[in-house]
Amino acid sequence: MNRIPLDIAFCNYDRVQPLVSGSVRIDGVDATFHTERIVTEIFKGMIAERKYDVSELGMTYLLRVIDRPDPEFVGIPVFPNRAFRHSAIYVNNASGIRRPEDLAGKRIGELALYGHDAGVMPKGILSDDFGFKPEIARWLVGGIDFPMEPVKYVPQRHPGNVQVQWADTEADLGRMLEEGELDALISADVPKCVLEGSEKVSRLFPDYVKVEQEYYARTGIFPIMHTVAVRRELAGSRPDLVKALYFALCKAKETTMEGLVQGMTFNNMSLMIPWTTNLLQEIRNALGHDWWPYGMRANREAIDAILRYHFEQGITSRRFSAEEVFVPYLMDT
Structure with missing residues (x-):
């Protein structure tokens, strides 16, 4: 079966490294991975320079583009960057x-x-x-x-x-x-x-x-900073590849998370950060065992909040719904 070449860009996050290393594969895709010195250069490469088929995008960057006529991109419910603010x-x-x-x-x-x-x-x-x-x-x-x-x-x-x-x-x-x-x-x-x-x-x-x-x-909100955007044409013509991308990103994140949890047995000695094991336990106690969730169900409140804030702050012309921002066939994830 022929694999479809895709150019994909992310920061060098631990949660995408299993994809970059090849230990997790995207079914049907021959992926070339890219990164940049700072994350906004990835955004610029995707939006202004059309360099990638798939890339990490800040939520506000995606929403500003979606708010234009004939938006070129659509999101998938993967959130490689999130932070309490x-x-x-x-x-x-x-x-x-x-x-x-x-x-x-x-x-x-x-x-x-x-x-x-x-x-x-x-x-x-x-x-x-x-x-x-x-x-x-x-x-x-x-x-x-x-x-x-x-x-x-x-x-x-x-x-x-x-x-x-x-x-x-x-x-x-x-x-x-x-x-x-x-x-x-x-x-x-x-x-x-x-x-x-x-x-x-x-x-x-x-x-x-x-x-x-x-x-x-x-x-219940763990704020979302960035999501993953794909070209709307690709999302419409090859939902099989976009679904495969979503599940591969989930698997990559889970692989990294499992490594951290398994490392607790040995006090996470591969990381030169004292008290890492204690910190991981505190995080799991506070946020749950899947403390960095992907998919719509686990993130609906966080997504709705960011969409509401963009409208209330005058950054988008109207209040978008999650169904307008993310591909329809991953809404049940």
């Missing part, structure tokens, strides 16, 4: 911000896009839980720690009542936070000043692990 909100300690309500009237930086994946979720949580609305702050969008070109290959929507400016290419929002030019920063990447322990900055939620665990216990 109370920890993504940083403040200058001289700004007077001690609680979420204090963000009102402040100048807040955001990485890469107004509404990047690690920004949509915190804004939604701040709105739901603390009544904070983006229009009561001023926003500066740019890079941190290294120069960043504007993301021009997806629509950059924001409501007319929200003040948004774009920083110069050379701007470092982390430095601006530390020096007090910004009162706060929301960023997927941890700024250098935080990593180096600057006394001028801190997280809005210092005990963020406890806060994020409480959030999960209350909502």
Whole structure:
């Protein structure tokens, strides 16, 4: 049987390595795997340069593309990147911000896009839980720690009542936070000043692990950052290959997860991270034995939240349903 060649792009995550190594195969596919220095280069390669048949995409990148006429891509319910994001909100300690309500009237930086994946979720949580609305702050969008070109290959929507400016290419929002030019920063990447322990900055939620665990216990949501997109033409013409891709990605993730769990017997000595076994046990206690689920059923609440937040924050023109974003024949997974 002839195998169909596909170009597939992901970051070098542990959960895709069994695919890259060939220990897990995609039925009917002759896959060539690609990666880039930073994940947004993968997004650009997929959306702007048409380099791949399948790639990881940030949820906000996929939704912005789906919101255009004749969208080229559709998602499959695989989520290679997800993260709790109370920890993504940083403040200058001289700004007077001690609680979420204090963000009102402040100048807040955001990485890469107004509404990047690690920004949509915190804004939604701040709105739901603390009544904070983006229009009561001023926003500066740019890079941190290294120069960043504007993301021009997806629509950059924001409501007319929200003040948004774009920083110069050379701007470092982390430095601006530390020096007090910004009162706060929301960023997927941890700024250098935080990593180096600057006394001028801190997280809005210092005990963020406890806060994020409480959030999960209350909502059941493990926030989704990225999904996997396929060309809509491929999804329509070869559902057999797309299903095979989905199940192979599930198998790759399960293989990695099984390796970590089996490694607990030997204190996960292959990883030079102390207390890894204890951390894994805590994660399994909090999130369940499948702590990084794929498929629709286990992720419906998280998907619905991110779709709602995109609409409420004016990033999409309407509130999309999951059925409009993901292939129909994987909705029962």
